[in-house]
Amino acid sequence: MKSFLLFCCCIASGVIGFTQQIRYDFAAPNLAHHEAEISLTVTGLPTGPAFFRMSRSSPGRYATHEFAKNVYNVKAADQNGKALAIEKVDADVFRVAQHKGTVKVSYTLFGNYADGTYAEIDPTHLHLNMPATFLWVKGLDKAPITLRMTLPNPAWTIATQLKPTADVFTFTAPGLQYFMDSPIKAGQLSVREWKVLNPDQKTYTFRLALEADAKDTAVDAFANKVKTIVREAQAVFGEVPAYDYGTYTFLASISPYVKGDGMEHRNSTMITNPRPFINSAVLPGVFAHEFFHCWNVERIRPKSLEPFNFEKSNLSEALWIAEGFTQYYGLLLMKRAGFTSDADFYQQMAGLINAKENTPGGAGHTPVENSQMAVFVDAGVSIDRTNYPNMHTSYYYHGGALALALDLQLRQQFRRSMDDFMRELWKRFGKTERPYTLPEVEKALGAVSSPSFAATFFRDYVYHPGSVNYASLLKPAGLRLEKAAGGKAWLGNVRFQADRNGNLVIGGNTVRNTPLYNAGVDVDDVLLQLDGKELKSPEDVDAVLRQRKPGETLPLVFSHRRQKQEATVTLAEDPSFTVVPSGTIGEPEKAFQQGWYGSHATGIH
Ligand SMILES: [Zn+2]
Known part of the structure; x- marks a missing residue:
């Protein structure tokens, strides 16, 4: 999508004579x-x-x-x-x-x-x-x-x-x-238009073309929220891209008859959201995510996506940047725009950290490997079962978690930030529309930090799935990383389903290195007894766990394809993290927070 010819000549041999x-x-x-x-x-x-x-x-x-x-x-x-x-x-x-x-x-x-x-x-x-x-x-x-x-x-x-x-x-x-x-x-669309001025004095037209059962005043208020997001995103890069034909369009359907989605394009995005507009007083974060894409992926574009192949999916090693960094900025822009509370933002960051540190795909596979799975997992359809919970973590979250790590580290170590890094990528690859490779991204990171920092980061976290010390990175922001359910006994993040006979069935793959997985319990198995107590519901499991501590071992009876199994399960502590204020927030921490997630759009109108 990067370049195109305006005119086409009949230079190919054998052309019959008309312009193509x-x-x-x-x-x-x-x-x-x-x-x-x-x-x-x-x-x-x-x-x-x-x-x-x-x-x-x-x-x-x-x-x-x-x-x-x-x-x-x-x-x-x-x-x-x-x-x-x-x-x-x-x-x-x-x-x-x-x-x-x-x-x-x-x-x-x-x-x-x-x-x-x-x-x-x-x-x-x-x-x-x-x-x-x-x-x-x-x-x-x-x-x-x-x-x-x-x-x-x-x-x-x-x-x-x-x-x-x-x-x-x-x-x-x-x-x-x-x-x-x-x-x-095409349909009964409410259209709102506004102009955005770039530092080079060129103006671009923004359009919201909204399909929603909404009054004019509600559409106006909604458009104002979209404008706020546009300003915060523009502040990251210092300018909006030079849109082809001078216009960027938000195509949006907020209606119960569409499927939830958001899709970026070069000068537009298509957003579909199935909730009634009346509940859309809060701007869906997907607007921030998709709009950030008009820089990151539409113009700051991995070489592996060029040219786009319509006959088979392009395999890309860089979606942890294209989607993951965008995921991080989608959340960050909503926070900077004032649409997310502190507590919700901290939990969103905890979600990224958990994806990186507490899933087999994030802790045991590289963001490159996770990116390459996109050809199967991005709304791909299959009927056979997969082992994704044990070998794949979304490049959205893995990349988002690395963006968070980089942002915090650049701020602490170099007094720079992800914003500086994004601007560097914009300057090198976006404005020039020269698609990047991963070694080139490493060089750009080196330019805003140091070449040795960039080399270490790529070695440890891009080409290896190294563990990130988020606890220490969050400290200068006045935040603490805590276990969400510390000290409580846990069997693993399993989904229980009751079948028609009232049995307690495991509803999804059990996950590597969790108690039930280690005890040999598989998807579709029926849990019968834990510590001698009959199990009929998730509450029965909780009642047993409440009496026990991580590290204790309990007898477990379950059935696999109607074969009764007896095992011993060693209880663990849920490794999930939560992010909370550390309690002692002084001026340095406040300044750090402001620089990180305070509004950056002052002066942009
Ligand atoms: Zn995206």
Whole structure:
């Protein structure tokens, strides 16, 4: 998504003679049943077979998705409307073997799932994520694209980051990468616009295009909260990016009929939140997270995501930066904007610390390994069971925990901060739009700290899953790391489910190095007795544990696939941390807190 050509010349050998151009026409005559009728007309095709395909991945969503499953009635015609033979040659690929340079392919699309990845066609709205919606032609990635939308309702508004034209229903894109990155929302949208000024005196238009059952005054108040987030994020980098076509758009549906999601794009984000707007007096943190992405990942971009491959997921080793640092800043910006209480912020930080220190994936696997799992776990669908609780921790949390560690360490040791580090990454890779590698990120960290600090950090925490001493890092902030349930007996973080016979069933994988795992208890096993007491409910387990201490051993009876097992379980202490004020907060600690999570947006209007 980083670069694109505005013009395309017929320099390829064998081109029949027309400029290569792609035109899409979108209509939705069967809204009630979620169908759209779409065509793409391609001119300037080279001689030889032309291949049309649906994508299998979508920018910002890192797992593979089979979008072709909702495409049917595929037909092809020539420039005069005469039918051409088209055959399906792969699950998501269609071939037109004979043509004279112009081919129009038309198809029906079904879409009934509104989130950041898929498409929905409904009497209430059109919600189009492009890879889930539009077939494309192979080999013409650089051909300019025109899209004409036929709206089913004249009262609807269209919002998108595509380039507008004089005709409000027609949009353009300079090529496939930008087109596929530009979702469309059409419906009864409340639009709010404001300007943001950069230090170079250039102004950019911000738009909130909100679908919600909300009064105008509520939308105004909501837009003001989004503006506050924009100001805090701008303060981190000192400027907003130079958005293409001068505009950044928050596309947002806050409605019970969408699925919860947030998806970043180059000059927009698609946010879907299924709670009623009446409960949205609090701005969802996803706005802060997604907006931070317009720097981190959209422009400060790992080389492993470039160019974006629509045929299979890109494998990336750097999502702990792209998503993890963004996760940290999503929380931090909400705090700096005044939308999070101290206590909630401390618990969010404890959540990051627990993910890093107290999960097998965070404590035993590197952030690189966890990033590379994204091709399976990022809304990926599988029916077979996995062992994720024992070998994977989300790169969002692992990376967020490393961002927290870095922020605290840079502040203490170098009087610098994550903000300085992000600005350095922005300067080196974002403004220049030069994708980074991990060794280059290490160098950038060295520039805001010292090369030896950066080398040690990468050796210990990026290429090895080293343990971070958060307790000492939190001290100058006047915060203490404590065990959340210190001194209490614990069996492990297990989910109990009652089955239809009233048995107490283990509802998920038991976790390595926890008491039940060590006793040989597995998912779906039924716990029968602990310390001689019958178990029928989680409360029965708690009643036994309340009488006992960590380190004690108890007899345990359980059944595995109807086979009765007798074991001994050694109770442990729950390793989960909580973060609390240390009680003695003086001026230095207050100053540290202000520098870390106080508002940074003073002077930005
Ligand atoms: Zn994200």
